[in-house]
Amino acid sequence: MRKINGVWVFLLCASASGQNGHEAAKEMGAFGCNSNVPVTEQVFEVSRHFSGLQQEAVNISTLFCMALNNPIEAELPVQELAEFGLIAESRAMQRFSGTSEQQDIAEAMRLFAATLDSGDAFPLEMPDFDVVEPAIEQDDVVVFYGISVEVENDHVVSPDDDDTCIDVNHVSCSELLFDLSYAINPYKRSYQIHNAKKVEKQLTELHDDWNRFFENARSMTTLDLIVTSVIEGDHMRRGFLVGPVKRQWFVLHPNVILQYTEAVTEGDRFKAGLSIEWLGVNYWDDGPFGVPIGASITTVYSDRAGIDQVGHGVTLHFDNRFSVGWTRNGDDDAFHVSADILRLFKDKQTEFKKYKARVMKLK
């Protein structure tokens, strides 16, 4: 076992037996855990009256940092955490002993130490020691303090208490309380940062999933958005943050199409028209066959002679971009494709022409 800055470090004994304090500190630094950085640069507010306790808090944070960055070899320092809680309780009571707040602070610190002595309980509870001015100014409360866990535990300092509650060094209780919170709260920093980074990674994945949806999925009208939200509502109400829906729904969704039919004279077989998807569904990412796919009940309108202008049928959607369908126009069959397919052919045609030109140059 080694003692570094007043804290027994079991971890270093296991991995650095025979090494001196300097080597051990270097090893701590190797995990990027700031052990060589002065305390004043590791905390948001420097404690004036509990500097020793603040050092202990930073040490605990460093131990957590090392254990979290080296999970294979190190266990979380839950024993050291419990000891820190007792140290905090003891140091607080030394300072507030004899003041009018002694009993309330003893109760608050007892709860704090008990919370940190979690044993095998998971997840770890690492609350702040809070000292807070009330939300709205009040005649009978200057500040309140405690830790926010299941049991409501807010102790109040009244103006009278604040006037009379002065320790042996003539520091007011409210000033001491704020300072106590500055000293204690750095203990949880590494654990908080570690967990926040994990959550950040998870949320970034969801963020990327949403971006893929908006880049790739079929475009939707407001009505489509509303209908999809109603049908897929359970996905959004799972009680936690989620990625995009798996299915899009379409109602009265218009499209520009190109219709083909052999029921008319040659030269007039291809004609632009409009389609309305009465009701459709599209798996924008992974469909039933592992690819984006969808289908709609469709009506197509095309203004031409020789065939009914209106036909009813179905449309299939592929890869969120291409649609092909069939309708029955009276006694005739007609087929249609979406404008996106035309764009694909046009692009391919342009590519082919470029290639042909290059080949011709070589000849």
Added chain:
Amino acid sequence: MPNKPVVLLVHGMGSHTPPKVAKGKLGSFGEEFVAASNKALNRYPQHVDDKITDHLEIVEFNYDEFFDEIRKKMQENAGMSARVEAVANLAGGNFAAGLVGKLVAWEARFGDDEFFYTHVLDVIFYSTFIGGKIRVDLALALTKLIEEFGNKRVHIVAHSLGTAVVFDTLNLMYRSEHDPNDVIPDLSVVNDQFESLWMVANVSSLLNFVARLGDPLNSDTTVKPGAGGCTKTFYNVRHKLDPFTWPGRFNPENDGDWISTRAYKLRYGSIVNDLVIDANTHSFAQYIEDPNVAVPLFKRLFKFKATDNQRRAAEEDHASQSIQGAFSLLKEEFADLEITDTGSIDEFLTAAENIRAAIDGIANNL
């Protein structure tokens, strides 16, 4: 280590230019907050030359830019709807022209009606499933701030529709079943409580009827101050004559139901304004400039202090800018608006349009 606390701003309905983070430039909502805060702060002699940015960092969460992209895409589609209507007419109305007509009329408002385009659509979009993306992005912004600043130096200020976005996000983000080792991204109500939450013109209760992601007044919600909650202090701010805060108003009683009576007394602040500086009583700047809001806000953000005399002087200065007779005039005008407490989104949108018309009319007479 950052040495100032940070405020995460979340805007409401309407057009809000995004911040240019790389250049360190705020967007329009951030600028509005800074201007209003500076005006309020400079009323006090010890802060007469201060800028709010001397005391805190500001991070803006902008979702309007994303909604703008959606709006533009839909406007492109709206032209197609007009063609559908033309074909329907051509076909002699045989093709369910009524249904198509409704669709066209709905989407034809894009670009024709600026208020609809910039305000009402925000509410509609957020209420659909694409609100899920907004919530994920806001959660990501908050998590990064807790990582950088620590939970006790993070504050959130939300306005109007932003209060619904914030409520829904926090309710899903802070979970009592939090387990840091599972696949669900969430934060702990014990370990990660941030310092204060400011809900200005709070419509979270209203929009909850639509999205049904959680009830702001339910004791099970984690969007509350104190034990089991995401924040240490919670402020609800409204103006008596802000009609957006009438339907489905967030107004918890001190009966131990939402939070304990002790937490209600110490950790919850209900702030109600009644001075009218601007006929648009929903204006975010008007809320922030009012000493009723500015003083507790600054105290919470950076331990602002002022003597009783200084505060009285600031209040008198603010009151001197109020529009004489405005309160009565607005009250009379809004009395004709039929806004009930049903909390339907249709009510909300109708109210929005009526309010806009009323304010336009009143502003000309004041």
